Amino acid sequence: MSPRTKEQNDAIREMRMDQIMQAAAEVYLEKGIQLEIRDVAVKAELGYGTVYHYYKNKHMLLEDLLWDALNRTESAVMPALTGDSDSLFKAESYSRLLLRECIKDPSVFILLKTVADNFHHFPGNRFIKLFADFQERIYLPFVETIREGIGSKSPEKTANLIFGSLVGCAALNIHHNMRSEMDVEGFVDMIFLGIQSKER
Template identity: 85%
Template sequence: MSPRTKEQNEAIREIRMNQIMQAAAEVYLEKGIQLEIRDVAVKAELGYGTVYHYYKNKHMLLEDLLWDALDRTESAVLPALTGDGGSLLKVEVFSRLLLRKCIQDPSVFIMLKTVADNFHHFPGNRFIKLSSEFQERIYLPFVELIREGIDPTTPEKTANLIFGSLVGCTALNIHHNIQSEIDAEGIVDMIFSGIQAKER
């Protein structure tokens, strides 16, 4: 049997990393910060040593999970930030895209919830850079759209209300095992009908 090529090794590594990340997100939703590397290994159906080969501790694993989720969040909402239409429409599109991504991708929900909780479950200052990047890449562009299209005086307050509503709706569905699929369109319509009514 001939040895694997560099490309084959890289492909295997990518598959393993995806397995580990998906399992870590699922375990985090079940156990929160109490998750352990062995829990992730069991969920991923990998040996403990295999997961430990990639991550020496759970904080390194969670850090990678959150950075990866930040990149996926930015990709998901980019069409709203760069698309056509007025600022109000862009805010609605951003909210719809973000809620859909939260529903489809548990790690995005975990990242948004962790940011909302100000990383208080995580030790030390290792997440300051992640928080800063979230502000720069996701939060502040959203606030600017709100300032232009909805609320020129307190856009941060409106942004926090929208983010909180999206995270809360996703959390209810995840943690209460609601079997029906989240009506992302209906939720965003409800949020924005309230905002527009307030603006009148």
């Protein structure tokens, strides 16, 4: 049997990393910061040594999970920010896409919840760059659509209210296994109707 090529090794590595990340997200939803590499290995149906080969500790694993989630989040919401639609429509589309991605992808939910909690479960300052990137790539573009679309006197406060509502709604659905029942359209409509009536 001939040895694997570099491409084959890279494909296996990528597949293993995805498997570990998915398992880590599921375990984090169950145990929070108490998760251990061993828990992730069991969930991923991999040997402890295999997971440990990729991640020496849970903080390295969670850091990768959150950076990966940031990229996924940006990819998910980017369609809402392009095109010729007015800013209000963009803000509503952005919110729908974000909530759908939160419910579909646990790592995106974990990212938003962790940012909302200001990374208080994580030691040291290792997430300063991640937070700055989140602000630049996810939060500030959304604030701008709020500023232009609703004419809010305090677009940051309005954006925080919307983000908090989306994270709370996603948490209820994820933790109560109601993902398939979630009325994303109706929930986002309700948020924006409430905000617009308050801003008038």
